[in-house]
Amino acid sequence: MxxxxxxxxxxxxxxxxxxxxxxxxxxxxxxxxxxxxxxxxxxxxxxxxxxxxxxxxxxxxxxxxxxxxxxxxxxxxxxxxxxxxxxxxxxxxxAEVPPATLPGRSLREDLVIILENMRLQAIDKRGDGLMGMVTGEMKRHPELHRRYHEVVVEKRRAVLREVLQRGVDSGELRADLPMEVLMDLVTGPILVRKLVRENASLEPELPAQLAAALLDGIRARS
Missing domain, CATH: 1.10.357.10 (Tetracycline Repressor, domain 2)
Known part of the structure; x- marks a missing residue:
């Protein structure tokens, strides 16, 4: 065995x-x-x-x-x-809409792309609810408010600032307006439609319309 x-x-x-x-x-x-x-x-x-x-x-x-x-x-x-x-x-x-690459071929084209990116962010449903909640909450979290503006908001504004400064340097835009005023003129219309006029339209044609109107108003005068 x-x-x-x-x-x-x-x-x-x-x-x-x-x-x-x-x-x-x-x-x-x-x-x-x-x-x-x-x-x-x-x-x-x-x-x-x-x-x-x-x-x-x-x-x-x-x-x-x-x-x-x-x-x-x-x-x-x-x-x-x-x-x-x-x-x-x-x-x-x-959760943000990824920024599009700016071709840099013309000031008008770059502004339309920036405004279109803003429009997409404004109509994004997840970002919409999240942004409303975070904006209200940030009042109770000062450090979070600071970091959000530093990491998210300023990143967007830096892209716009660079485009507008290029327009000023090339003589396409007025040099007598402060840069912050120029930036607010560009971003203001969509922000107003998003945050103030809740039922305002954010149609696909809006970025090109805004860019044309803005450039007529802030273009350098010969």
Whole structure:
């Protein structure tokens, strides 16, 4: 009779490795199979947007809730953003309509493209609800308000400022108007239709109409 073959000994269970968050709290590292790198970042931002849309409040969400919704560990979030406010700014920025590339062939063409991008942002339903909620919430979060303007608003304005300055330098636009006035003249009409006149039309023809009217009004005079 053959002697019984001994059964293999099971390997001892090993606790998952832990990492420390920015708050000094040890949490499990994301296990194999969880989203990583670009996939993880996309999952985190989408989870943040879903929670913001669901709760309509920045205060009502937490890094822990976002981690659970995204299927990642808290440390995965803290490796990318220092805290909730930075995460919310990144999520809002990710929900924006990507800016179109400006060909730089003419001032009029670049202005139409910028205005069309604004129009698309204004009619985007997800961005619409998110922007209304975040704008109201920011009054209670001064640092978030500052970061949002620095990361999102100023980025848009920098593109417009560069285009208008090029027009001033080439002699196509009046040099006697402050740059901030020129920028407000360009962005004002769509913002008014979006924020003040709620039922105002934002038809596809609007950017070209605005660009033509603006250039007739602010063009340099010979």
């Amino acid at each position: 053959q002697p019984a073959t001994p059964e293999p000994t099971a390997a001892p269970a090993v606790d998952p490795p832990v990492e420390a968050t920015a708050e000094g709290v040890a949490v499990d590292k994301p296990r194999r199979g969880r989203p990583r790198s670009e996939e993880a970042e996309r999952a985190i931002l989408e989870a943040t947007l879903r929670l913001l849309d669901e709760h309509r409040s920045i205060a009502a969400i937490s890094v822990e809730a976002v981690a659970q919704e995204a299927g990642v560990g808290k440390a995965t979030i803290y490796r990318r953003w220092p805290g909730k406010e930075a995460l919310v700014v990144a999520a809002v920025e990710s």
